[in-house]
Amino acid sequence: MFLLKRDVSLNHTGTQNIETKRFLLRKFNKSDVKDIYNNWTSDIEAAKYNAWKVHDSENVTREYLAEWIKLYEKSNYYHWAITNKLTGEVIGSISASNISHRKKYCEVGYTVARKYWNQGIATEVLKELINYLTNVVGFLNIRAFHDIRNKASGRVMEKSGMVYIKRKKQFFLNSNNLIMDCCVYDYIKNINN
Template sequence: MKHTGTVPLETERLILRQFTLNDVQQAFDNWMSREQVTRCMTWPPYQNTDDVKAYIQSVIAAYENPDTYYWAIEEKSVGQVIGSISVIWLNEEVASAEVGYCLSDDFWGRGYMPEALRTVIRYLFETVGFNRIQATHDVNNPNSGRVMEKCGMRYEGTMRQAIRNNQGVCDTVIRAILRDEYNT
């Protein structure tokens, strides 16, 4: 694998880029403080911008590592950061990565997350050289599963009572795509 870090990626409607401290207020307002958005996340809604700033500072510091992949999702027409997508876990030995994402509920149902995920999958396969990309979702969040399906990720199983999120202990679905299944 050839780690290249969080480089800017662009789609028709989105810019995927590194976070900056200028993103703190928009990240807080658009998704990080919203209970509707964070209900299936393993982290609670942020209560203030100071905490968001501290988190984004930690992400910015991590960009120095070439195996850090953590993008802010900026919607071109509104010029705002509306979510994030990142590699939350990777295994060099088998060239495998797990991706996680979050999007402002103001932008749900418009195809933004499949657009971002497809772009990240392409980058991770074609540029970095991963062989497997996986993602998980709470069984109570089937819309996230549909995002994964739209990007070619196949159902692999349901892990019973495997995670704790803001709704409590829950079952989680795992989906994945392999490089030889990926169609450019």
């Protein structure tokens, strides 16, 4: 009698279009630079709880954008522009990184322009991303972190089906180069269904 060995590989698709009710998640392109700069990379409030520093010019954003676009050549690079389906405006980003093939694990992070906060956007796109990463790519464990002061991000994670795991002390650098405490959330796919 032979036991079938379960496929343990991930089905890397790269950054493919994903639609939610209100948004299209798609690859960034060069023409997005103004939206990215105006909507979040130049905004100190948007950067407050993140590791990236505020960009002092569109040229800085353009350099980052060129790197993101180049990385799309890799099939295991996952970084989406959150685009309003009605207006075409890029209002944020969402990504998966720190991938472990053996553990089928990744980490997700997101940023939404401040003028669009408290409209359910991050929850809507994170739910759909978790669905994509687990059911299409094959991740079993998706983790997210937030600065302990950013309680709104924790609510987004919970509403998206993630579960609070623990608090980590002095875990990551924020945009002001301060080491911050954070909360850790996990989504673990139920493989029995």
